Amino acid sequence: MLVRFWGTRGSLPVAQRAEAIQAKIVRALLAAEGRRFPDEAAAAAFAEGTLDFATYGAYGGATSCVEIEGGDGAFLVCDLGSGLREFGLDAARRCAAGHPAVYHLFLSHMHWDHIMGFPFFGPAFDPGATIVIHSGHADAEEALRRQQDEISFPVPFDWLKATFEFIVHPVAEPFEAAGVTVTLIQQHHSHDSYGFHFARGGRSVIYSTDSEHKLDNMESEAAFEAFFADADLVICDTMYSLGDTVSLKQDWGHSSNIVAVDLCHAAGAKRLALFHHEPTYSDADIQRMHAETVRYEELVRAAPPVLEVICAYDGLEVAI
Ligand SMILES: [Zn+2]
Numbered sequence: 001m002l003v004r005f006w007g008t009r010g011s012l013p014v015a016q017r018a019e020a021i022q023a024k025i026v027r028a029l030l031a032a033e034g035r036r037f038p039d040e041a042a043a044a045a046f047a048e049g050t051l052d053f054a055t056y057g058a059y060g061g062a063t064s065c066v067e068i069e070g071g072d073g074a075f076l077v078c079d080l081g082s083g084l085r086e087f088g089l090d091a092a093r094r095c096a097a098g099h100p101a102v103y104h105l106f107l108s109h110m111h112w113d114h115i116m117g118f119p120f121f122g123p124a125f126d127p128g129a130t131i132v133i134h135s136g137h138a139d140a141e142e143a144l145r146r147q148q149d150e151i152s153f154p155v156p157f158d159w160l161k162a163t164f165e166f167i168v169h170p171v172a173e174p175f176e177a178a179g180v181t182v183t184l185i186q187q188h189h190s191h192d193s194y195g196f197h198f199a200r201g202g203r204s205v206i207y208s209t210d211s212e213h214k215l216d217n218m219e220s221e222a223a224f225e226a227f228f229a230d231a232d233l234v235i236c237d238t239m240y241s242l243g244d245t246v247s248l249k250q251d252w253g254h255s256s257n258i259v260a261v262d263l264c265h266a267a268g269a270k271r272l273a274l275f276h277h278e279p280t281y282s283d284a285d286i287q288r289m290h291a292e293t294v295r296y297e298e299l300v301r302a303a304p305p306v307l308e309v310i311c312a313y314d315g316l317e318v319a320i
């Protein structure tokens with residue numbers, strides 16, 4: 001399987017302001033220490049090899065949308081955040097090259113940041129496309145239709161040309177989607193959210209966002225340990241630091257990098273992707289949080305194997 005991140009920001013899309021880009025340029029010029037480069041390729045090689053990610057790259061600002069490649073003849077996509085627009089453009093190119101226009105969309109919940117990309121999803125206008133929306137919520141269809149009511153959007157849902165199917169799944173009952181086995185878990189979040197477990201050929205990926213973990217509710221945590229067990233990759237809501245989640249932002253429905261590491265350790269997961277980044281965090285803030293999470297994982301690791309901690313960004317691809 002291959003996991004491709006199209007949107008990794010939480011709550012609200014974010015665009016880089018000029019000050020942020022100027023600060024990156026200044027840091028890059030300082031790092032170059034007066035070097036001269038014969039051409040752009042040489043300068044790019046220096047930048048890529050020398051500069052940190054927050055200077056040379058960017059975590060991106062599209063909201064939740066993650067593609068899991070590895071289904072038979074169909075696209076598999078978690079959440080319909082603003083990253084879905086870019087995915088739709090890319091999918092159309094792949095369909096033009098012969099990929100079937102069949103889409104399995106897995107909806108964690110219907111908060112705005114997880115559905116706002118749908119009105120801009122090009123394949124929804126393709127009469128040859130089949131779009132299956134999998135959810136744990138009985139009101140998923142209502143949420144998508146309401147988002148395109150005239151008061152909010154000029155194109156009503158009924159104008160879409162694709163063939164739609166909405167399927168509501170019970171938790172803990174595995175089902176097949178394009179050859180991938182999928183299982184839901186209910187998560188603690190306003191109006192509930194659902195995590196998804198994807199498994200195929202002995203490999204597994206967990207998509208678990210907008211999920212608050214209560215450290216004093218051991219029964220619920222045991223259920224997540226079992227759900228994450230031996231996963232090759234856990235994509236986890238790590239919006240806040242632990243300090244924030246236990247003080248300022250308790251009951252806001254999100255989790256921390258620390259809790260995510262603890263759960264992954266307990267579950268024997270192999271890789272953790274930090275996800276659903278706080279919109280007010282700069283690239284430097286997210287990079288710092290990533291480094292702190294890697295250090296925390298080293299400190300609390302009881303024994304090998306190592307839990308590899310990666311930080312999701314728009315455009316990241318992870319082979320499983
Ligand atoms: Zn969210």
Ligand SMILES: [Zn+2]
Pocket residue numbers: 109111189210253
């Ligand atoms: Zn939410």
